Amino acid sequence: MKKKEEERKTQIMKAAYNVVSELGYDNVTLQNIADNAGVSKGVVHYYFNSKQNILLELLDSITNQIYKYELEAIAQQQTAITKLKAYLEAVFVSPQKNRKFYSVYLDFLAQANGNADYKRINMNFYENCWGIGNEIIELGKKEGVFSKEIDTLTNAKMMRALIDGSLIQWLTSNEKELHQFYKESCINSILNLLQYSKE
Structure with missing residues (x-):
């Protein structure tokens, strides 16, 4: 039952x-x-x-599912760079899925100012995302591919800002074929942010 x-x-x-x-x-x-x-x-x-009750549970569910999917993607990789690339592949999953999620997510964000529950769920989602960024950056520092001078948490936050900013810009461009361009540009921007060095 x-x-x-x-x-x-x-x-x-x-x-x-x-x-x-x-x-x-x-x-x-x-x-x-x-x-x-x-x-x-x-x-x-x-x-x-109520409708509010459904939508609250929906936001909680979809943000948790996305986080778990991204976490599983990086867990399968061993190095900071392969983890970062797997993370971006998981985030830029497909034009159709990204359009659907960000259309819904932006609608929820518009409601968040007056809703403490939405704010809490969104903050939890971002803290989870920053956790992924932290893991990748700390590993990259140990491997010597990212600058040891950068602040890990600040850059984990900026990493997610670049991801969401890229996807929102892609969404508002209304050009499906630019999805790959934004994904590649986002990876390159993150590597620059983290002062990536192959040496």
């Missing part, structure tokens, strides 16, 4: 993700979510007591 309920909740969350990406946060209704999930509005109400 519990497995069935978890599957139904997941189905509703996927539907919420779809409709927020299509209609925008403000325009989504419980009926939209129910229709996309192929269930009645009453079923949605059974699992979630």
Whole structure:
């Protein structure tokens, strides 16, 4: 029974993700979510007591999934440079997935000012991202490929700023074919930031 309920909740969350990406946060209704999930509005109400409740859980879920995916990608690599490249491959996963996530994520960020829960989830996501950056930078310092003089946490934060800035700029350019250009430019910018040296 519990497995069935978890599957139904997941189905509703996927539907919420779809409709927020299509209609925008403000325009989504419980009926939209129910229709996309192929269930009645009453079923949605059974699992979630409000639209706000669904969307809060959705933001928490998608940011955690992305973090785990990125973490798994770097765990499979041994050196700082291969970890960095794996991280960027995991972040720039595909034009379709990036467009969907950032369309939804930017909508959530627009709500964050007046919502302490959204702020908390977003800060947790960024702290996780900075943790990945910290790991890569510290390893690179030990290997001698990144400057030992740079501050690790500051540069981990700037690394993620370059990633999100690149993807947001790509998204607003509305040119799908530039996805690869932004990914390569982002990697090069991060390497410059960390004062990459092959010696």
